[in-house]
Amino acid sequence: MKSHGLFSRVALVFGLVFLYVPILSMVVFSFNNSRLVTVWDSANSPTLRWYQALISNEQILGAAWLSIKIAMIAASGAVVLGTLSGVALARFGAFRGRALLAGMTTAPLVMPEVITGLSLLLLFVALEQTIGWPKGGGAVTITLAHITFCMAYVTVVVQSRLVGFDESLEEAAMDLGARPVKVFFRITLPLIVPALVSGWLLAFTLSWDDLVISQFVAGPGSSTLPMVIFSKVRLGVSPDVNALATIMVMVVAAGITASSVWMRFQARRRERDMQLAAAANL
């Protein structure tokens, strides 16, 4: 037991180093003065010049703003649709078309992005030919495409949260005469709120991150942030991209820290409430 316990622990440490070294290297080199990026210019570093270059780069800022808008709308749409399909799959038992819905919500999880991107673009072109909408590609087609592949992830998150709870609470409410809509909003929805939050964040990240599908369905006019980054880094490393990466890492780290502090605070409050309740009963 000891020997391969040790082996797996070594693998864990190695794996974590492997996961974090590239991210750390971007953070470190974002403060490097040299244009060569990976050659440290110790005379003039650390410097914030790449951050200054970034803030004055209209193209990147514009693309980032477009990406945020798309990701927020796409994540919200994906949460609505993914909740509906997750509830249907977890609570409706066997219904006609179940296999179809289940298949259509799991296939996008593994579908190669080039196939999804191509097929959606061809759909939009066919639609434009037959009903004259959407005119060309742009933020609208990107958002529709993102909602579609993000809702699959939200479905899985919601569904696995719901199958973790048994249906007795909902059944009890029904037995007491609550109507289905009320049961959903008073019982089911509060139960799955954590899944909705994590589903929204997941969908936001996936949309914010997507390059391939956006590239297919975006028209010539609109560029999301990943599209701008990709065209920059294809030509080689570029120091202001390191600065951008560092900012994103900081935002994510701050978000994760805040949420774990909040969760710990909640847990502590629950504990104290329970202690108080126990004391009151004495």
Added chain:
Amino acid sequence: MPRFSAQFGRRVVLGIPTAWLIVLFLIPFIIVFKISFSEVRLAMPPYAPLFEWADGKPVAVRLNLSNYSFLFTDALYVSSYLYSLKVAAVSTLFCLLLGYPMAYAIARSQPTTRNLLLMLIVLPFWTSFLLRVYAWIGLLKSNGVINNVLMGMGLIHEPLTMLQTDFAVYIGIVYSYLPFMILPLYSNLEKHDPTLLEAAADLGARPVTAFLRVTLPQSVPGIIAGSLLVFIPAVGEYVIPSLLGRTDQLMIGRVLSDEFFANRDWPVASAVAIFMLGLLVIPIMLFQHFEKRTLEAHK
């Protein structure tokens, strides 16, 4: 009345996502399938219609199989298909070899450290995938970090060529998809009953034997789920080989996108997509089968 509204509500809940996915997921594949039989032409859109209509009836069907025969006769397509399968298979294997012991160590750790470790595994996923792949350019290129360190230590005198090699693509895929391998493995390994291993030890099995005869067979569903989550998207991977990979041997995702964007040959791009889908249909159905089992087994 309540009965009617319950039925109606069910239909709405079910109908909206189903309709959405039929329009934006299913029908697009039918269109790709249709266009893969079209002829390319210089127009917008750049393909000829399959049916010729007169008086509301189709009078001629121009089914064009040349896009597919093209795929099999042109060495470029065959070799990039085979190369993509090879790259995806090798990367999946490396992912499994690294991910399995990591998932095992997490599953065997103290409950308090377990959550922290899981968070550390998932955290990189929340930062941009594109930028994390890009970071490897800086590490692997000839005047990059790894070469500088190795030369600084005097281990090598000439920079190693690591960028634009198969090796770089394997690293990129393992790096990007590692969490997708670890999480299903972890959720499988975590459920194992430790008394089984104790029983095996009591009966005189050595740790390695106990692992091979008890733990490994029980973790097969996790291995399959994790491997499929890595293998299937890796076959069609576009970003990683474009940034880190060889320029003389393209992966099929890149070929598809080049046919589409550079050559504007939509029918051939569609045929490439349909053929890729054909190769992946069995792995995708296998994945759905396992996904269904894990999502419905909780009950």
